[in-house]
Amino acid sequence: MKQMSHLDDIPSTPGKFKMDKSPYFHRTRWQSSVAKLAFWSLVFVGLIFIFFYRSPSSNPVSSDPSRRSLRTYAYTWGGPAWEKRVRSSARVRTRHGISVLVTGAAGFVGTHVSAALKRRGDGVLGLDNFNDYYDPSLKRARQALLERSGVFVVQGDINDAALLKKLFEVVPFTHVMHLAAQAGVRYAMENPSSYVHSNIAGFVNLLEVCKSANPQPAIVWASSSSVYGLNTKVPFSEKDATDQPASLYAATKKAGEEIAHTYNHIYGLSLTGLRFFTVYGPWGRPDMAYFFFTRDILKGKPISIFEGANHGTVARDFTYIDDIVKGCLGALDTAEKSTGSGGKKRRPAQLRVFNLGNTSPVPVTDLVTILERLLKVKAKRNIMKLPRNGDVQFTHANISSAQRELGYKPTTDLQSGLKKFARWYLGYYNGGKKATS
Numbered sequence: 271m272k273q274m275s276h277l278d279d280i281p282s283t284p285g286k287f288k289m290d291k292s293p294y295f296h297r298t299r300w301q302s303s304v305a306k307l308a309f310w311s312l313v314f315v316g317l318i319f320i321f322f323y324r325s326p327s328s329n330p331v332s333s334d335p336s337r338r339s340l341r342t343y344a345y346t347w348g349g350p351a352w353e354k355r356v357r358s359s360a361r362v363r364t365r366h367g368i369s370v371l372v373t374g375a376a377g378f379v380g381t382h383v384s385a386a387l388k389r390r391g392d393g394v395l396g397l398d399n400f401n402d403y404y405d406p407s408l409k410r411a412r413q414a415l416l417e418r419s420g421v422f423v424v425q426g427d428i429n430d431a432a433l434l435k436k437l438f439e440v441v442p443f444t445h446v447m448h449l450a451a452q453a454g455v456r457y458a459m460e461n462p463s464s465y466v467h468s469n470i471a472g473f474v475n476l477l478e479v480c481k482s483a484n485p486q487p488a489i490v491w492a493s494s495s496s497v498y499g500l501n502t503k504v505p506f507s508e509k510d511a512t513d514q515p516a517s518l519y520a521a522t523k524k525a526g527e528e529i530a531h532t533y534n535h536i537y538g539l540s541l542t543g544l545r546f547f548t549v550y551g552p553w554g555r556p557d558m559a560y561f562f563f564t565r566d567i568l569k570g571k572p573i574s575i576f577e578g579a580n581h582g583t584v585a586r587d588f589t590y591i592d593d594i595v596k597g598c599l600g601a602l603d604t605a606e607k608s609t610g611s612g613g614k615k616r617r618p619a620q621l622r623v624f625n626l627g628n629t630s631p632v633p634v635t636d637l638v639t640i641l642e643r644l645l646k647v648k649a650k651r652n653i654m655k656l657p658r659n660g661d662v663q664f665t666h667a668n669i670s671s672a673q674r675e676l677g678y679k680p681t682t683d684l685q686s687g688l689k690k691f692a693r694w695y696l697g698y699y700n701g702g703k704k705a706t707s
């Protein structure tokens with residue numbers, strides 16, 4: 271159908287425009303005041319619209335990153351066509367398949383998990399708010415990838431209770447894979463409220479809707495290796511204390527684990543938290559070191575490599591995305607059903623936390639050496655003291671619990687994983703020429 275627009279009424283040669291005699295000319299005074307009222311109402315509604323869309327949460331990005339709030343875009347949802355798309359995307363296509371609501375589906379891990387679920391015949395519906403924490407065009411490209419494989423990604427926020435309720439009305443999801451979050455350790459000092467908004471308020475909102483859904487879904491969600499904080503006992507085990515987070519990001523993830531306990535305890539929600547260890551790979555996050563090191567090395571820009579006190583090594587248990595996806599699917603497949611209904615718990619429900627790491631920490635300096643070899647460019651290394659902004663000196667996962675209960679077994683070392691990342695990066699950014707700042 272042709273879209274009517276006000277432009278359609280304007281002739282291409284304005285000088286020749288001849289006004290037709292309006293049939294409204296002889297209307298009564300009463301009718302003209304109705305027209306005036308309608309006109310001023312429109313102006314009023316327009317002003318309200320402008321006011322809301324210029325409110326701080328949606329202001330264009332300011333040049334000072336510490337001042338800006340993340341920009342999300344206005345979205346609409348609902349209607350028969352929209353519901354049809356939701357239903358079709360979430361339709362299970364195998365006999366024992368599950369139907370999963372994936373939050374953060376246009377994110378790095380969300381895209382890979384959604385695609386893997388769809389490939390094996392599960393029903394998948396994505397949800398993402400497409401905010402501009404990093405380049406939204408990368409999120410749109412991931413969305414396009416998912417759409418091609420039959421996954422519809424609804425644009426919306428996990429804080430939007432009405433939207434979440436609607437989704438559960440349309441589809442009785444058996445599982446929720448909750449990956450929507452404000453990520454990044456260092457950015458928490460610049461924009462603390464975004465962490466509270468997504469990782470705490472958003473998570474609680476989602477759990478509220480899940481606990482009232484009938485049937486209640488089982489929930490698997492992304493916690494983080496950062497909850498180990500200042501823990502010095504290695505490798506990190508799920509049994510270790512996690513009461514010394516070093517960043518607000520870590521604190522919100524830890525809070526998420528406690529909130530999960532509460533909803534499990536009161537409402538019988540089946541909850542599994544996965545502590546991801548520095549996940550990397552194709553379609554990754556541009557705010558992570560391996561990603562922006564690649565960009566800067568290719569541009570010939572210096573990179574900052576952190577070191578601990580007394581030139582201490584800073585290392586990470588870098589984990590390849592395909593291994594993480596297997597861990598996520600293992601967690602979904604072994605998740606027991608929630609036990610509540612109508613907001614009441616019938617009997618105790620499953621509550622789990624697993625490390626998903628690689629069990630072999632690599633110094634950040636070695637990561638850079640691997641990148642140099644793959645990109646065939648020497649990095650301009652700038653060695654700096656580890657800033658006091660939430661970064662911890664090392665991470666190292668003990669994964670025996672995930673191995674035993676989820677069948678989790680990482681198989682990709684950093685060299686092979688980075689090779690796949692570099693190939694993707696060079697293809698996606700046209701040999702590194704297209705990369706943005």
Ligand SMILES: O=C(O)[C@H]1O[C@H](OP(=O)(O)OP(=O)(O)OC[C@H]2O[C@@H](n3ccc(=O)[nH]c3=O)[C@H](O)[C@@H]2O)[C@H](O)[C@@H](O)[C@@H]1O
Binds near residue numbers: 586634
């Ligand atoms: O494991 C996790 O749970 C976390 O992994 C990453 O956090 P991080 O390990 O800090 O990953 P990067 O920001 O990519 O940093 C990797 C390493 O590079 C170092 N780094 C970072 C930035 C930089 O300029 N220079 C530098 O040496 C960091 O200190 C760190 O050791 C993610 O950003 C978090 O969202 C996630 O929760």
